[in-house]
Amino acid sequence: MQNKYSKLLYDLITKYATTQELEWIDLKSVDENDKIQQNFVSTPRFISQTIISNLESLINEVNFTNWNLVRLVRIYFLTKIDPANKENYIKNINTLFETAENKEAIALISALPFLHYPESFILRATDAVRSNIGSNFDAIAFQNPYPKLYFSELAWNQLVLKCIFNDKQINQIEGIHKRANQALANSISDLAHERWAAGRTINSQAWHMVIKYLNETIFKDICKMLESENYSNQAAAALVCYETDYTPAKKELSKYPELLRAIQNNSLTWGQLEK
Amino acid sequence: MGATRKVKFTKMCQKQSEISQNPSHFEGELSETEASANTVSNYMDYIKDMRFFDPHIHMTSRTTDDYTALIDAGVVAIIEPAFWLGQPRTGLASFKDYYSSLVGWERFRSSQFGIKHYCTIGLNSREANNEALAEEVMELLPLFLYKEGVVGVGEIGFDDQTAAEEKYYRLQLELAKEAKLPVQVHTPHRDKKKGTELSMSIALEHGIDPSMVIIDHNNEETVESVLEKGFWAAFTIYPFTKMGNERMVEIVKKYGPERIMINSAADWGISDPLAVPKTAALMKLRNFSDEVIKLVTYQNAIDAFAQSGQINKSDFENPLEIDQSLKFNGNTVLRGGQIPRMDKNSIFIK
Numbered sequence: 001m002q003n004k005y006s007k008l009l010y011d012l013i014t015k016y017a018t019t020q021e022l023e024w025i026d027l028k029s030v031d032e033n034d035k036i037q038q039n040f041v042s043t044p045r046f047i048s049q050t051i052i053s054n055l056e057s058l059i060n061e062v063n064f065t066n067w068n069l070v071r072l073v074r075i076y077f078l079t080k081i082d083p084a085n086k087e088n089y090i091k092n093i094n095t096l097f098e099t100a101e102n103k104e105a106i107a108l109i110s111a112l113p114f115l116h117y118p119e120s121f122i123l124r125a126t127d128a129v130r131s132n133i134g135s136n137f138d139a140i141a142f143q144n145p146y147p148k149l150y151f152s153e154l155a156w157n158q159l160v161l162k163c164i165f166n167d168k169q170i171n172q173i174e175g176i177h178k179r180a181n182q183a184l185a186n187s188i189s190d191l192a193h194e195r196w197a198a199g200r201t202i203n204s205q206a207w208h209m210v211i212k213y214l215n216e217t218i219f220k221d222i223c224k225m226l227e228s229e230n231y232s233n234q235a236a237a238a239l240v241c242y243e244t245d246y247t248p249a250k251k252e253l254s255k256y257p258e259l260l261r262a263i264q265n266n267s268l269t270w271g272q273l274e275k
Numbered sequence: 276m277g278a279t280r281k282v283k284f285t286k287m288c289q290k291q292s293e294i295s296q297n298p299s300h301f302e303g304e305l306s307e308t309e310a311s312a313n314t315v316s317n318y319m320d321y322i323k324d325m326r327f328f329d330p331h332i333h334m335t336s337r338t339t340d341d342y343t344a345l346i347d348a349g350v351v352a353i354i355e356p357a358f359w360l361g362q363p364r365t366g367l368a369s370f371k372d373y374y375s376s377l378v379g380w381e382r383f384r385s386s387q388f389g390i391k392h393y394c395t396i397g398l399n400s401r402e403a404n405n406e407a408l409a410e411e412v413m414e415l416l417p418l419f420l421y422k423e424g425v426v427g428v429g430e431i432g433f434d435d436q437t438a439a440e441e442k443y444y445r446l447q448l449e450l451a452k453e454a455k456l457p458v459q460v461h462t463p464h465r466d467k468k469k470g471t472e473l474s475m476s477i478a479l480e481h482g483i484d485p486s487m488v489i490i491d492h493n494n495e496e497t498v499e500s501v502l503e504k505g506f507w508a509a510f511t512i513y514p515f516t517k518m519g520n521e522r523m524v525e526i527v528k529k530y531g532p533e534r535i536m537i538n539s540a541a542d543w544g545i546s547d548p549l550a551v552p553k554t555a556a557l558m559k560l561r562n563f564s565d566e567v568i569k570l571v572t573y574q575n576a577i578d579a580f581a582q583s584g585q586i587n588k589s590d591f592e593n594p595l596e597i598d599q600s601l602k603f604n605g606n607t608v609l610r611g612g613q614i615p616r617m618d619k620n621s622i623f624i625k
Contacts, residue, residue: 038421042421099415099418101379101422102378102382103423133379
């Protein structure tokens, strides 16, 4: 069973690797399964940290912006592990996870959507969300289609909430708008209340998630934001009102003609609210 | 919130009255005695703009306050050797998780304070005595030894000087040879001289170049033989049970700075993570040149462990460029000098 991504990843690697590096990769990619673990670990001894800047080619929905060559080669090696024996395959990957140094962990987490039996690694993926190591979290949250494909609603919502909690860019999560849901909208409202009580705010992008799920409680938040002094809050609330089907919100927006006009003439968009 | 900490004034040297009561501890020249009597100031004043490398410190057992104090005192990089956690481990998974934490969580935690964290990986001498478990650990070690930032096999060697300790010391020397890694050797508290000699002769027997071996926890009794045989001599400045820094200064005076390095070995016991900068301050006060101070508190350790090929000096010589997207409990940490500070004297916690 050939991994369908191996060849594509290899082709991308050839654009960045030196002849000497390619020789090492070619030599090592024919190794037996048990050697692949060691090659994965020792990759930085032979491969440079060259930054991948080629953005035109998406492989498995991933663009490799700001990855380095070591990370890419590591994932390539993982796609070379023979999946014929499922139990061994899973054991091999799990051993790498359990003994991973930080950069190895990043490579492993980013590799999840490229592996066979991806549903077997759900705990690894949700552990990355639980991690307090920013780079581990980022490896599952961004440039990674795994969560949108395999996360339960509960796990998905944790990912998005933790992203908001840590002031990260939620709009960079793959599938962020498609997987919006009522429970998430309610949690965002609760989080906002806690932050407001502490005299803090949440990233205004978060409100994008509530558009289809407005109810009486969340509508009150929106009204409060429209009345607030903070422009990002006002703008986000206005955009929610404009895009929702919730009638009271539509009416509310008409009280703020300047904001409404700005949305209508495209001078106020969600894109502007990105940091 | 104030960005600067309240400066703590520490008395640098013993009082004149204490010196006369205790003459053997302080036998400097008259000018030094005067200086010590008059010097009541913050030791940090003596080491402004100096950088330090502590090649032996167990941060797993220390707090965030220690990390803050380390970077404030100029410690830019550290090595955390794998050691005995105090509580004996009863299964392989405990070892695996511990080694993983040295290359994972602790490495990350350190980076959040702008300190570059390296480690050495090995089976410590005490736990080598649990042979059934030791066998399993030996199989695990190669998985960790080839990782980025693992700068040696350590700390290994003798504790009670048992047959089992010798067996696993020898096996790990072979691992080091194969991985071309330096060896960080723990020497025993009890029967130290004999244990040190034995550690060195076994290393030589295995054909390991002494320049690849750092013999740790030396004292006045062991140093001569270690230097004579061509090994690196590390000294642990650790209150009560190991070296004091005044004794250390005398040793550098006598033997010079070549192949000598100092460390704190700070751990779960009463120890001082600032042992390296404090000793540098004391050396400065005792008129050692900056060059000599740099060798024993920075450069020699780097030269010894960089033989692993895993130390890139630019990682700590320039202030650490910290990825601003990295978050630690929701706080953004920018770089060494900009760690979020708590005002410890404030009753308010914000």
